[in-house]
Amino acid sequence: MTTPTMQKAWIIERMGHPSKTLKLKSDWPVPSEIPKDHVLVKIQAAALNPVGWKLMLVAPNFVAKRPLPAEYDFAGVIEKKNGTKFEVGNPVFGSIHVPIAMKTRQGTLAEYALVPDICVTERPSNIDAIHASGLTLAGLTAWQSLFEYAHLKAGQTVFVYGASTAVGLFAIQIAKARGIKVVASASGRNEELVKKTGADEFIDYTKEPIHKYLTSHPPSPKFHAIIDAYGLSDPSLYAHSAAYMAPGGVFVTTTPGPHDISFKEIGNLFKTIAAVTWPSWLGGVPRKFKFVSLKANKANLEAFRDLVAEGKIVGIVDSVYGMQDVLKAYERIMSSRATGKVVVKVEGST
Template sequence: MSTPTTQKAWIVERMGHPSKALTFHSDWPVPSEIPYNHVLVKIQAAALNPVGYKVMQIAPNLIAKRPLIAEYDFSGVVEKKNGTEFEIGDSVFGFVPLPLHSKTKQGTLAEYVLISGTCVTKRPSNVDAIHAAGLTLTGLTAYQCLFTDAQLETGQTVFIYGGSTSVGLFAIQIAKARGIKVVASASGRNEELVKKMGADEFIDYTKEPIHKYLTSHPPETKFDAIIDAYGLSDPSLYTNSPVYLAPGGVFISTAPVPHSLSMKEVGNFTKTAAAMKWPCWLGGIPRKFKVADVHESKADLEVFRALVAEGKVVGVVDSVYELEDSLKAYERLMSSKATGKVVVRIDKSLEVSSTV
């Protein structure tokens, strides 16, 4: 059966809330030319990411280079190939890195995606397409936070703020697989899940601001790294960190950007930006601050895939929506109530099983 020339796709056309930024097209072109070391994947499922709606809301069209297909994560089947190790019909999962997203205008809320072979790997047989759809972007982010940014080693300790977020859940599992002690925070309703993923200690952030709790209950041995998996705009966890973060430790935030354009959020972000850049010799915080910058790495992707294949890392799916209902999927993600990935099913023949 020949590949169609057009496809259904959600296109980001303007800045704003997803309901205003996105337009559904049923005749968007399918790439016809396959560059060397690229594959055309027929997408089975895609997963939403907070960075998707945040970029929609804060990045002007000129910077974001719109219009372009929305989102980054996918699972699917190789439809065409050129010079890669993949064969037509291979089940795969992968992601569109943010720099490539704006450059190529390829995204995953569509029926097809053209992507470099370095951003794709074979889907292990122990993972279905729904769960595989949400593995790559947040999984690689967690992996690179732990071992590229923090350079953690076996026997060290990490504190993960936002343990029930997608990045947080992956970070917990990956850290435990490498023999790293994990202290994680989330709301009390997610305590069981966070502990199930492997957290050694749990803190309910809803009972008391987390920086106040850690200041009054400092760990016996200071953390070697703190990973803010939620994307705090409030700088308090960082500015108080010398009490609970080791002198050589590093504070890593996935995206310390405003969650809205409210005065409070923008004000907190401004304070965080100032704290990040203010030098120690002028009274700044004597701890490193890094912003997670997930990048394509075939080596990292294959290590992560091996952890998934061995069953040491599993994806958690919060909910599944149809392609036509993607705006409802964004509503779920933006409610801050999602635990794990919000997935969009594109191949309607896929069965939706349990979430974990």
């Protein structure tokens, strides 16, 4: 079947709220030239990520290279290839990492996307496109947090804050698959899900500020790392970490930025900057602080894919929307009530 020259795609036209900046177009060009070591993927499903709507809100057009299709995560089939191991028709999943998306002006809320080989892998037969579509960006963020930044090993213990987020749920599954003990914190309403995902211990952060609880109930042995999967603006969990994290331990965070535009959140951000930059010999926090900058890494992606194939990692889906209902999907993810991935079914949508 001949690949069409035009496609439907949700295009980000300007900076702003998704409801104001996104427009569904039916005449967006399908890439016709496939560079070496790239594939053209026919998208079956795409998952939304917080980084998607946050960049829409804060990044001006000249930085974000707009207009371009929205989002990064996908599952689909190989439509065309050039110099890769894939065959046409192979089911795949992956993510177009943010810097690559800006450079190539590709996105996954579209019927087709041009993807570098480094960003895509074969989809195992034990997972469908809907559940595979949201694996990669959050999954690799969790993977690199655990192993590239915290350098955790089997037999050690990690504390996962924001355990019911997509990154948190993947961090639990990956850590358990690698023989790492997991203590996890989330709202009490998500306790069952977090424990079902594999957490050894659960702490409800809504009952008491988490740094106060951990200071008065220090683990033994102390945590070898803390993964902040929520992206705290308040530095308290890090600032008091010497009480519950072992010397040499690493505090790893995803997005330690304001979660709204308020004086409290902006103030917390400056407090975090001070806590991170103040040297320990002057009374600063005597523990390492690292911010995750996700990088495309084929070896990480393949190792992650193997755990999916073994059934040790599953995609947790909150909700599924049709292509015509993308704005409703953004309402869901921006509500902070989604547990798991918000997915858009692209193929077959009207």
